[in-house]
Amino acid sequence: MLVRTFDVVVLGVGSAGEWVADEVASGSRTVLAVEAGRVGGECPYVSCVPSKAMLRGAHAREQAWHLTDLGGSSRAPELDTGRDAWSAAVRRRDRLASGRDDAGAAGQLKERGVTLVRGAGRVTAPGTVTVAGTEFGYQDLVVATGSRPVIPPIDGLAEVPHWTSDQALSAPQYPESVLVLGGGAVGCELAQMYARFGVRVSLVEAADQLAGPEDPRVAAELASVLRDSRIDVRLGTAIRRLVPVAGGGVRAVPDTGTAIEAARVVLAVGRTPAAGDLGLDVLGVTPGDDGALRVDAHGRVEGQPHVWAAGDVTGIAPYTHGANYQARVVTANLLGGSQQADYRAIPRVIYTDPPLASVGLTERQARADGAAVTVATAAISSVARSSTDGSEAGLLVLTADRERGVLVGAAAVGAAADEWISEATLAIAARVPVTVLAQVVHPFPTFSEVYEVPLRELASALG
Numbered sequence: 028m029l030v031r032t033f034d035v036v037v038l039g040v041g042s043a044g045e046w047v048a049d050e051v052a053s054g055s056r057t058v059l060a061v062e063a064g065r066v067g068g069e070c071p072y073v074s075c076v077p078s079k080a081m082l083r084g085a086h087a088r089e090q091a092w093h094l095t096d097l098g099g100s101s102r103a104p105e106l107d108t109g110r111d112a113w114s115a116a117v118r119r120r121d122r123l124a125s126g127r128d129d130a131g132a133a134g135q136l137k138e139r140g141v142t143l144v145r146g147a148g149r150v151t152a153p154g155t156v157t158v159a160g161t162e163f164g165y166q167d168l169v170v171a172t173g174s175r176p177v178i179p180p181i182d183g184l185a186e187v188p189h190w191t192s193d194q195a196l197s198a199p200q201y202p203e204s205v206l207v208l209g210g211g212a213v214g215c216e217l218a219q220m221y222a223r224f225g226v227r228v229s230l231v232e233a234a235d236q237l238a239g240p241e242d243p244r245v246a247a248e249l250a251s252v253l254r255d256s257r258i259d260v261r262l263g264t265a266i267r268r269l270v271p272v273a274g275g276g277v278r279a280v281p282d283t284g285t286a287i288e289a290a291r292v293v294l295a296v297g298r299t300p301a302a303g304d305l306g307l308d309v310l311g312v313t314p315g316d317d318g319a320l321r322v323d324a325h326g327r328v329e330g331q332p333h334v335w336a337a338g339d340v341t342g343i344a345p346y347t348h349g350a351n352y353q354a355r356v357v358t359a360n361l362l363g364g365s366q367q368a369d370y371r372a373i374p375r376v377i378y379t380d381p382p383l384a385s386v387g388l389t390e391r392q393a394r395a396d397g398a399a400v401t402v403a404t405a406a407i408s409s410v411a412r413s414s415t416d417g418s419e420a421g422l423l424v425l426t427a428d429r430e431r432g433v434l435v436g437a438a439a440v441g442a443a444a445d446e447w448i449s450e451a452t453l454a455i456a457a458r459v460p461v462t463v464l465a466q467v468v469h470p471f472p473t474f475s476e477v478y479e480v481p482l483r484e485l486a487s488a489l490g
Contacts, residue, residue, distance in 0.1 A: 029155065032164030033059040035361060036156050037171060038148045038305065041068020042347050043338030044171030045136065046354035047361070052140045054362045059165070060141050061148035061158055065129035068173055069193060070347045072127040077196040078216055079378060080123045084116035085223035086380045089256075097417050109225025113201040116224070120196075127197065150306035167333045167361055170305065170320060171354070174298040174339035179208065183269035187277035189292040192217060202226055206279055206289040208266060210237040212377040214295035215253060219379050222256045229259040229287045231266060231279075238377060241438060242389045244404065248422045248440040249383050255420070259287075300340045310334060317342055324367035326357035335361070344373040371435075372456035376445045381407075381421055384448035387436035387455045390426045399429040401488045403481035407441035411472035418442040423477050425451070427485045433458045434485075439477075447475040461485045 035051050037044045040062035048060040065072055094100045106112065125131065136143055146158040156163050176191040178184070190198065192213045203226065207218045210232030218230040230253065236246040237253075237260070253260050261284060268280040272288060279287040302314040312328055315321055319342025321329045328334040335357045338350035352368065359366040377383040393400045407413050407421030421441030428435045437451035454464055465486035469476045 029162050029164045031059075032154075032166070033057045033142070034165075035059070035167045035169060036061065036148070036163060036165035037169045038156065039068075039170065039172035039301075039338070039340070040066045040136070040143070041171060041173045041338060041350070042070050043173075043350040043354040043357075044068070044169065045132065046351055047169050047171065047337065047358050048136060048141045049139050050354075050358045051361050052136075054358075056361070058141045059156075059163055060136060060143050061156065062143070062145060063147040065127070066132040066136060066143070067129055071132070072124050072129070073193040073197050075347055077120045077124050078213075078220070080120040081116055081196070081220050082216060082378055082380070084112070084119065085220045088112060089223050089380065093417065110201045113224045114199075117199050147304075149304070150309055153310055167335065169357060169361075170302070170307070170328070170334070170336040170340055171338045171350075172301040172305065172340050174345065175301050176294060177297045177299050178294065179296050181208075181266055181269055183271075184292070187269045187271050187292060188275070188290070189277075189294060192293065192295045195293050202290045204228070204276075204289040205291050205293050206231065206266075206277065206287050207293045207295055209295035209297065210234070210260075210262070211239055211295065211297060212375075214293075215249065215377050215379055215383075217293055217295060218258050218260075219253060219256050222253075222258050227289070228257075229261065229289060231261045231264050231281065231287070233263070233265045235263045237262070238383060240389065240392070241375075241383065241385055242391075242424050242436075244424055245383055245385070245422055245438045245440050248420070249377065249379065252379060252381065252420060252440065298339065298345070300342050302340050307334075315342070319343075324369075325360050325365070326353060326368065327360075344370055346373070346375065349373050369456070372452050374448055374452050376448070378445065381418060381440055381442045382445045383438070383440045384444040385436070385438035386448055386452045387434065388426060389436055389438065390424070393426055393428070393435050398435065400435070401427050401429055401485055403427075403484040403488075405477050405481045407439075407474065407477055409480065410474060410476045412474050412476070413442070415472060416442060423481060425478075425481050425485060427461050427489060429489055431458070432460050432462065432489050434461060434464070441474060441477070443474050447473075447478075450475060450478060461489055 034056035036059045037048045040060045052058040151157040207230045222228045238246045265282045270278045300319040320336040337353035339345045356368045374386045405423045408419040413419045423439040426436035465482040
């Protein structure tokens with residue numbers, strides 16, 4: 028028997044689900060939010076906020092080592108050991124993550140009129156969701172269950188000390204050495220974070236480059252940055268077997284090269300959409316081969332007029348800002364609108380120091396789509412700000428569509444690139460002509476000046 032029927036039931040109250048529940052309830056529709064974990068999801072408690080807090084401490088520590096180089100002191104500073112500094116960083120991390128307590132976020136939802144039920148929700152019939160044996164009805168269902176870490180099938184993994192990335196960003200322990208598996212955003216960030224606190228780090232990636240499908244030139248620049256951070260970066264390498272070491276630790280046997288010993292393995296080989304075990308099959312919904320729910324531009328699950336999805340569970344733009352964008356689209360449509368998502372200009376960032384930031388298509392992707400493209404590059408060292416700030420590493424790559432005369436992609440490794448990539452993001456989203464972009468005047472001296480020469484090159488090439 029149904030306890031109550033709601034206008035909207037939201038399964039999963041992470042970043043996307045929290046946004047939908049809050050805004051739809053504010054729009055005077057009744058909302059039930061179902062969450063088995065924390066309101067707000069992983070980002071505030073065990074991923075985004077904790078990782079960026081720890082990275083800030085790691086980067087500050089690195090800056091301190093270069094204080095005399097930058098003219099900030101006539102003497103080298105005396106810093107705590109990595110272990111002592113780690114403890115201070117962990118205290119700050121846990122404070123910023125609210126002690127991993129979602130009471131505040133849950134309270135805010137309830138204040139907005141959302142009914143919050145703790146537990147795992149499952150669709151048991153069309154229009155019905157069951158939570159811990161209690162049935163609730165819905166007119167519209169929003170699936171926002173996020174993603175979960177991929178556990179690689181490596182022989183011996185269960186017998187050795189290992190963390191997922193979420194566990195690594197929650198644990199207080201300082202490991203003397205780590206083996207990070209995976210060279211995507213999470214793996215690169217964790218590797219540099221540990222290294223700058225004095226941990227001996229090996230980073231192993233099975234592909235031939237870091238950062239997944241990003242431009243190979245900026246991926247190579249990122250690998251150089253990490254190696255400069257004293258990280259043993261191994262590309263095109265797979266771990267075949269993990270063996271416990273007497274007294275603790277692990278010995279990793281790769282398919283090529285020498286064995287790696289570490290106190291602990293950190294798993295960062297990716298995440299998979301959490302669309303299973305939701306009972307969606309009773310609605311005729313089957314996730315794709317990658318586990319994601321297929322949605323149309325309005326955010327509806329394909330073939331389902333009253334089932335929606337947002338966030339990592341869709342497999343599209345798997346970032347918090349991507350989830351929030353999808354949530355805004357779904358919310359607008361639940362409230363009677365007809366908004367469509369446009370994914371051409373969703374920025375991607377790896378928050379290393381310096382960061383990798385990109386948006387749009389790579390040259391390879393644009394050519395695969397059949398576009399005739401022109402590419403221009405610039406070294407970050409070409410702008411004066413790189414010298415004054417002592418941050419000369421980096422590269423910018425711009426990709427333009429010749430026929431349309433607009434940017435279709437940008438990628439960079441460079442100081443503050445996570446901020447100035449927004450210029451390219453806006454240009455791609457608004458289809459600003461390259462000839463117009465080439466006339467933009469940037470303040471001197473700033474890192475954003477690095478756009479000027481390659482944009483003029485593109486404008487000239489495009490005629």
